[in-house]
Structure formats: structure tokens, C-alpha cells
Amino acid sequence: MFTLVVQIDEELNRQPLLILVCCFILGILFQDYFSFKKNCILIVAIFCFFIAIFTLIKSFLISRIYSVILGVFFFGLGICVNYLNSPEASPVFLNPHQDIVFKISKKLNSTEKNKKYEGIVEVDQRNFSSVILIPKESKELDFKHYYKAKAYLAEAQSPEFDFQFDYARYLSRKNIHYQCYINDGISSSLRNDLTLGEKIRQSRLEVLQNINQSKMSSKSQEFLKGIILADRSGVDSETLQDFNKAGLVHFLAISGTHIVIIFGLLYYVLMRFLPLRFRKGVIILSLIFIWIFAVFIGFGNSVVRSCIMLSVYFIYILLQRKPDLLHSLALSAFIILVIDSQQFFDVGFQLSFLAVLGIYWLNQSILKLLPKPNNFFKKIFFNTVSISFSAQIATMPLVVCYFHQFSAVSIIANLFIIPFSEVIIVFSFLMTVLLAMKIDFWMFDTIYDFIIDVLLKSIHWFAKFESLFFENIPMNWWEAGVLFVIVYLLRFVVIKLNIKNFTQFTIAVFLFFILRISFSIFEESNNEILVHHYKKKNVLSVKSGTDVCFYIQNFDDQMKIQQYIIYPYCTSRRVKNVLIKKLPDNTGKVVFNKKVYELK
Structure with a gap:
């Protein structure tokens, strides 16, 4: 026990903020698992209050005891913060068909049939957050209108089985419990109570509309919106699949790389026009700009993390102190989680921070294995190799555990694509600025179209190496x-x-x-028979050892059934051999081993 305390104390002396943030995260997980009620949280809060008082008299405490007490304090703080950020209770509506008034708060990725939004809905003088679905051919909704329509309210349901994605749980972490389905008859009225945040989101939406009206190809438009404005709602499924198979999804979604490049671009431009003595002022102006940019594109996890890390890094520089990557990373995580502890359960949050940790932990070690560069281009190439490999190795366990897939070709694809990312991101940013000001040059559109076409074709070529793309990998x-x-x-x-x-x-x-x-x-060793529900049809699965047979009534939905039922089931149960059989459409019951299974 004494040895453990000594080790904790040494780690706190080396990376105190990182260890304390880890204790804070453990507190969040503890509260999420046990879901303590108000009385228990009050006891924890009082306990943390007394610990805070004791920390004020650190000089009277042994250093080792002080370190442990501080860790316990952050653990308790995590419990309290997660309790305050816990989802609210779901409102109950006896009649699913309701006349609703709503406003949108966020645009989501569209489905094959519907456009999706997050919004605030009012029913019977009660307001609640909801996912709103409208037909895909409907007019785009905006932030400057209230909308009224007749909707079908469906409460998000948790899945029947553990191998299925718990969409209801995912929504509840965002305080969303209902989905509103609207077919037609949407009326609107202009709002006069827009908040500052809604005005910013409306301005972003107008920039997105300007991009849609440009002379670029639709694929270039969607790529531009994704890489700069963090809007992937219109990217077609084939392009997403190519990025996924090539292991380059991080390039399409705005991340830390984009923020660093945009910061560097602004810093470079300002330094060309201002004397060297204004360097500190240029750094401050560049930091202010990236924060404005982060607000404009919607405060994504990776964007906020990058902005905080850059800010902390350059504050160290301005104060003439040695920067510390882990301190910056820990501080950014702590700020995000204090504001909303539910963000920890977002996959993007976890992957974003793991990638940076992986680069910190492995990058320099891998660089030492590579030949020593004798020119600038070799240095850039070897750094790209080591950073890319470090991030992928660190995030690989989480990627496989969540998505059950891994792209081996991504290591090679990143070596070819990432070196050109700076040029593409800078060009994309400049195109966005021009289109935001409604300046659309035919020549720029043509050049951008050509570059993005070459990029997408290159990524498609990498994606064709399907033998290097592994999916349905069992992993717990x-x-x-x-x-x-x-x-x-x-x-x-x-x-x-x-x-x-x-x-x-x-x-x-x-x-x-x-x-x-x-x-x-x-x-x-486990054999089981399950009835899976998909829309209005049921699917029967019979598993014996490593073999499973699925009995399906409607083969028209086979692709969707494979995506949402068959593949997740086989991955979870580690099935090796799969057989799919068709049942007559009018089949209502199936008798198997003298037991009746209802299919309707």
C-alpha cells in the first residue's frame, strides 16, 4: 500500500493535472454506472467540500497523503458533475399524433428518406428536445423560423439485444427522448427572438447555402462543407464508404490538423505584414480567430480540444515557459467535461484524445527507428509516417471495439494523402471565405474541382484494396x-x-x-434461438456452435437486415458460418424444437 502511494505521488509530481483529470473521469464513470440519487450526491459534495478545506492547509499534511486526498477530491467532483449533467426524465404523451411547434437547433446527417434535425419542440405547453425527421424532398429548414406541423411522436426505444447499437441511450445523453416524424403540411413564421448562438448558426447555414449555389460539382461542394464547416450531412454514401475503407475519415471531418493549419495560415499572413516586434500580438490575434472559427462551426469535440491545446501551448510561449503537451491535453479534457460530462461517452471525444496521447507516447520512439533525414522533405515525410502510425496504433483498440473494423491500407493511404492535406485545407478555407462573401470565380471553382476529383479518385483507388479492409471483427x-x-x-x-x-x-x-x-x-458453447424485429417484419435466428441460420420473410430489406441485425449478431456471437433462408411472406409462426416463435 505504501509503495502504491509513493507511485501515485511520483506520478502526480510528474503529470499532476493528467492524473487528476483521470480521477475526475473515473468519477464520471462511477456515477454513470451506479446512478446515485440526490441524497448520496449531497454526501459526496459535502465530503468534497471538507477535502477542499483540508487542501488549503497542505503544509500540515504529508505530501503523499495530500496527493491521494487531491485524487479523491477530483473523483468525487466527477461524481457530482456527472449527476448535474445526467439526462432529464422523458416527458410522457398519451397520444402519439400531436400538433407541434418547433425550432431547429442543429442539422444532422440525412437518411435515405428523411432530412434530420435536432430541435426544441413544444407540445401542450411543454418544451423538450427531439430529433425531427421530414421528407428528403422537403424544403431545407433554418434557424430564423418557428415551424408548425402535425407530427407522429415516437419515443426512442432501447434495442432488444446487447449486440445492437443503443440509439435511445445515445440520444438520452443529449437529453433527447423522442423522434418527431413529419410527412407534410409544415407552416412557418419568422422569429424575432434569435439568440446570439442561433444567429451564428444561421450565418453558417447561409454560408453552406452559398457553397451549394457555386459552380463546383456536388461532390466538391459536399467535401468543402465537410472539411471546413464540419457539415457532412450531404456527403453521399459511396464517398463515405471510400473514406472509411481507406481509413481517412479523420481527413473529411474537421479535426486538430485543420485548426493547426488554419492557425498557421493566419499567423503566417499577419507576420508578413507586421514587424517582428508585434509577434505576441499576432499570436493573440490568431488565437482569437480560431476561437471565433470554432464558435462558427459549432464547437465540435476535436475542434474545442485543439483550440484549448493551442491556446495553452502559446500561453506558455508568451509567458516564456516550456510548453507541456499532456498539461494542455488534460486541461482541455477537464474544461470540456466540466461543461458537459456526457461528452466523455461520445466516440469522437475518446478517439480525439487517444490520438493525441498516442502521438505523445509513440511518435518520438518511432522516429528514432527511421533513417535520419538529411533534407526538409525527408523530415516532413518521416514525421508524417511516425505521427500517422502513432495515432492509428493508439486508437486501433477503440476503433475495433466500437466499429469492429480496421483498414490496414490506411497506413499507406495516410502517407500519400496527409502530406497534401495542408494545401487542400488552405485552399478549401480560402474558397469558403470567398463563397461566404458571395465571390465565386469560375477559375477557382475549376481548379478546386480538379484537385478534389483527383483526391477522391485516389481515395477510391485505396478503398478498392478490400483484402486489406477487415470488418466484423469480434472485440469486447x-x-x-x-x-x-x-x-x-x-x-x-x-x-x-x-x-x-x-x-x-x-x-x-x-x-x-x-x-x-x-x-x-x-x-x-452457447446455442440460442432469437426473434429479431426489423420494421414490421421479424427475423428468426438459430445458432448452433459457430454456425447460425437466419430466416427472413422479406428479401427486399436484406441489405438493411444484414447491416443492422446479421452483421452485429455474428460479430457479437463470434459466428463463423452464416446461412440465410427465405420464409414465405405469409408465415406467422415457426415451430422449432417443439417451441413456437411468433413472426407477426
């Missing part, structure tokens, strides 16, 4: 946890290959395979 959190340990130990093997480091790494790898084989044997 225990296996992912051991993979993270392997990634952690990899650094020591790369830095110094000795018996101790190699043995620890090898033991972790063996433990991973032991776990994997054990879970596979466990699933193989």
Missing part, C-alpha cells in the same frame, strides 16, 4: 483493455529492446490471445 472491452496495455508496452520495446521489456510485451500479447480464445470458446 476486456480484449480492448489488453490491447491498450500492449500499445503502452510497445514504447519500451521500441526504445530499448531488452529481456525485461520484451518479456512484458510478450506476456501481454499472450494474455490477449488467451482472452480471445476463451471468449470464442464461450460463445461457441
Whole structure:
């Protein structure tokens, strides 16, 4: 116990903020799992209050005890903050058919049949957040109108089985419990009570509309909206699939790379026109601009994280202190989670921070393995290789655990695409600025179209290496946890290959395979028969060992059934052989092993 306290104290001395933020996150997870009620939270809050008082008399405490007490304080703080950010209770409506008045708060990615928005809905003088779906051919909604329509209110339902994505839980973390389906008959009235945030979102929407009216091709328009304005709602499924298979989705979505490049562009331009003595002023102006830009595009997790990290980094520079990447990362995570602790459960948040941690942990070690560059271009190339590889290795366990897929070609694709990203992002940013001012040059449109066409064709070429794209990979959190340990130990093997480091790494790898084989044997020993519901049809699955047979009535929906039922089930149950059989459309019951299963 004494040794553990010493280790915690040493870590706190090295990276105090990072360790305390980890304690804070553990508190968030603890409250999310146990869901303590008001009385328990009050006790925790009082306990944290007394700890805060004791920290004021640090000089009277032993350093080691002080470190542990501080960790406990942040753990309790995480519990309290997550309680305050917990989703509200769902409103109850006895009649699903309602006349609603609503305003939109966010545009979401469209489906095949509907446009989707998040909005504030009023029913019977009660206001609540909801997902709003309207027919795809309907006119685009905006932020400067109230809308009125007759809607069907459907409460988001949790899935029947553990292998399915819990969309209801995902929505509830955003305090959304209902989906409103509107077919037609939407009337509108102009608002005169727009908040500052809504005015900014409306301005962004108008810029998006300006891009739609440009002479560029539709694919270039959607790429431009995604890479600069964080709007991927109109990107076609084929393009998304290509980015996914090539492992380049992070390039399409605005991230830290984009923010750094835009910051660098503004800093470079200002320094060309202002004397060197104004360097501090240029840094401050550039930081102010990226924060304005972050507000304009909607405060995404990766954007806010990048802005905070850049701000902290350059504050260190301005104060003439040595910057610390982990301090910047921890501070940005703490600020985001204090504002909204539910953000921790967002996949984008987790991947964003893991990628930076991976770069911190592995980048320099990998660079040392590469040849020493003797010119500027080699230096850029080797840095791209090491940064890309570090980020992918660090995020790989989480990607496989959440999405059950991995693109091996992404390592090669990133080497070819990322070096040109700076040019593409800068050009895209300038195009967005021009179109925002309604300046549309035919020549610029043509050049941009050509560049994006070459880029998309290159990504499509990488995506065709389907043998290097692995999907439906079984993976649970225990296996992912051991993979993270392997990634952690990899650094020591790369830095110094000795018996101790190699043995620890090898033991972790063996433990991973032991776990994997054990879970596979466990699933193989389980036989089950399930009835899955999809729309108005039911699907029967009969599993025996590593084989499963699905009985489907409507083959017209087979692709969707495969996507939402068959693939997730086979991944979860580690099935190797799949057979799909068709049942007559009028089948109402199936008798199997003397047991009746209803299909209608």
C-alpha cells in the first residue's frame, strides 16, 4: 500500500493535472454506472467540500497523503458533475399524433428518406428536445423560423439485444427522448427572438447555402462543407464508404490538423505584414480567430480540444515557459467535461484524445527507428509516417471495439494523402471565405474541382484494396483493455529492446490471445434461438456452435437486415458460418424444437 502511494505521488509530481483529470473521469464513470440519487450526491459534495478545506492547509499534511486526498477530491467532483449533467426524465404523451411547434437547433446527417434535425419542440405547453425527421424532398429548414406541423411522436426505444447499437441511450445523453416524424403540411413564421448562438448558426447555414449555389460539382461542394464547416450531412454514401475503407475519415471531418493549419495560415499572413516586434500580438490575434472559427462551426469535440491545446501551448510561449503537451491535453479534457460530462461517452471525444496521447507516447520512439533525414522533405515525410502510425496504433483498440473494423491500407493511404492535406485545407478555407462573401470565380471553382476529383479518385483507388479492409471483427472491452496495455508496452520495446521489456510485451500479447480464445470458446458453447424485429417484419435466428441460420420473410430489406441485425449478431456471437433462408411472406409462426416463435 505504501509503495502504491509513493507511485501515485511520483506520478502526480510528474503529470499532476493528467492524473487528476483521470480521477475526475473515473468519477464520471462511477456515477454513470451506479446512478446515485440526490441524497448520496449531497454526501459526496459535502465530503468534497471538507477535502477542499483540508487542501488549503497542505503544509500540515504529508505530501503523499495530500496527493491521494487531491485524487479523491477530483473523483468525487466527477461524481457530482456527472449527476448535474445526467439526462432529464422523458416527458410522457398519451397520444402519439400531436400538433407541434418547433425550432431547429442543429442539422444532422440525412437518411435515405428523411432530412434530420435536432430541435426544441413544444407540445401542450411543454418544451423538450427531439430529433425531427421530414421528407428528403422537403424544403431545407433554418434557424430564423418557428415551424408548425402535425407530427407522429415516437419515443426512442432501447434495442432488444446487447449486440445492437443503443440509439435511445445515445440520444438520452443529449437529453433527447423522442423522434418527431413529419410527412407534410409544415407552416412557418419568422422569429424575432434569435439568440446570439442561433444567429451564428444561421450565418453558417447561409454560408453552406452559398457553397451549394457555386459552380463546383456536388461532390466538391459536399467535401468543402465537410472539411471546413464540419457539415457532412450531404456527403453521399459511396464517398463515405471510400473514406472509411481507406481509413481517412479523420481527413473529411474537421479535426486538430485543420485548426493547426488554419492557425498557421493566419499567423503566417499577419507576420508578413507586421514587424517582428508585434509577434505576441499576432499570436493573440490568431488565437482569437480560431476561437471565433470554432464558435462558427459549432464547437465540435476535436475542434474545442485543439483550440484549448493551442491556446495553452502559446500561453506558455508568451509567458516564456516550456510548453507541456499532456498539461494542455488534460486541461482541455477537464474544461470540456466540466461543461458537459456526457461528452466523455461520445466516440469522437475518446478517439480525439487517444490520438493525441498516442502521438505523445509513440511518435518520438518511432522516429528514432527511421533513417535520419538529411533534407526538409525527408523530415516532413518521416514525421508524417511516425505521427500517422502513432495515432492509428493508439486508437486501433477503440476503433475495433466500437466499429469492429480496421483498414490496414490506411497506413499507406495516410502517407500519400496527409502530406497534401495542408494545401487542400488552405485552399478549401480560402474558397469558403470567398463563397461566404458571395465571390465565386469560375477559375477557382475549376481548379478546386480538379484537385478534389483527383483526391477522391485516389481515395477510391485505396478503398478498392478490400483484402486489406477487415470488418466484423469480434472485440469486447476486456480484449480492448489488453490491447491498450500492449500499445503502452510497445514504447519500451521500441526504445530499448531488452529481456525485461520484451518479456512484458510478450506476456501481454499472450494474455490477449488467451482472452480471445476463451471468449470464442464461450460463445461457441452457447446455442440460442432469437426473434429479431426489423420494421414490421421479424427475423428468426438459430445458432448452433459457430454456425447460425437466419430466416427472413422479406428479401427486399436484406441489405438493411444484414447491416443492422446479421452483421452485429455474428460479430457479437463470434459466428463463423452464416446461412440465410427465405420464409414465405405469409408465415406467422415457426415451430422449432417443439417451441413456437411468433413472426407477426
